[in-house]
Amino acid sequence: MTTAPTVRSRAVRRIPVGAALLLVASAAFHTLVLALDGGPWDDPVSWRKPITFGLSFGISVLTVTWVCRLLTLPARSRTLLLGAFTAASLLETGLITLQAWRGVPSHFNTETPFDTFVTRALAAGGVTLIAVVVALTVAALRPQPTAAPSMRLALRAGLVALTGSMAAGAVMIAYGLTLEGAGRVAEAYRSAGFLRPAHAVTMHAVLLLPSLAWLLSRTRRPEAERLRLLRVTVAVYGAGAALVTTAAAVGLTFATPATAAAVSAGVTTAPALVFWAFGARQAVREIRASTRPIDRVPTHGPHQAAPVGGPDDDRRLDA
Known part of the structure; x- marks a missing residue:
């Protein structure tokens, strides 16, 4: 009766974890690109953005996956919130990375129709992230009977x-x-x-x-x-x-x-x-x-252990 929900719950967690690891791997790859290619760190067009966004969103997706397990949430709400946060994180990082490879700014860029689309899509992704975080915060402020006060x-x-x-x-x-x-x-x-x-x-x-x-x-x-x-x-x-x-x-x-x-x-x-x-x-x-093996002491038969400390010792050996 409980096998199917358990398998489904594990699958729901594996997708965000896989996405988070992909984002972290992207950050590591672009760190190598920055080391080889060089370029500015603070400019609107910089390899810094795929690095910082990939690492930050990767950590955030892992964190939200963990937090969703700690909070008392209905299974459907947990799946919806975690899926929306993961999708928005992938969208944000993906578009920012795409613009970095195109050599154009990712935010506030309306030079072409495609750049305008990217700018608006990033804003929409940000709205999604805000909505998910607010929903999780409201859930956390409600009673959490399964969590310790700390x-x-x-x-x-x-x-x-x-x-x-x-x-x-x-x-x-x-x-x-x-x-x-x-x-x-x-x-x-x-x-x-x-x-x-x-x-x-x-x-x-x-x-x-x-x-x-x-x-x-x-x-x-x-x-x-x-x-x-x-x-x-x-x-x-x-x-x-x-x-x-x-x-x-x-x-x-x-x-x-x-x-x-x-x-x-x-x-x-x-x-x-x-x-x-x-x-x-x-x-x-x-x-x-x-998991360390326990030294067993015989309690019957010819090898039965003698009382410890003499006949008046009331201690007993655990078998």
Whole structure:
């Protein structure tokens, strides 16, 4: 009775995971292209865009696949949301990569009918991503009886931050389209990405915070202590994200927006990977310990074990 739904659920997860690995592989390939071909890093036409979008969307699809399993969602809603997010991520990265190989800007480009179509399709993909993230955030804010309090806090804070990241992206797209509509295309290329550091630092909180909650769940810390640690982490992260957002809004960055965005994303995702590495090592140890053969002691027959510690010892050997 449960075999068919289980197989279907696994198939639903395999497609997004395969798509995410494809996006990450694309980012790795274009990193090699950048190393061999060279070219600018910050310009509207750059190999940076296939690299950063492929890596960021690949990580995001994997994260959303995991988050959808943690949230209490109807199976149909989970499939629909995960499918829409995966399709939109592939669309965004694919079109951006196509334009990079054509040697033309991907956003705010209306030079030809095809370029206009790409620009509008990217905007539509962004709207889809925002709708999915908002739906997941609303679901996370509802009661989650199967999740520990620390994981509930991590999921809610991470998805709220992701919603803020989508909002920053929407602001940049709207600002750039406004400039492009006014005929100020060069200015749109130059200044529309001013919130990229804020967009990057808030995008992967949904990976960072639940990863920390998962790692803490692998320890012997009581849940009350884990919850306190998550609250402190969320507060520190929120303060840092607010500082980065404010600095980006007023034009104060330590580097160009593209470089600052890449650094911000790395600062967010690197600790999450470390959390998973430590948690995975501990999980492997537990699996090995549970599968280690047990030395059995005979409890009957001529080789029955003698009582330990003399006749008054009340300890018993487990067979």
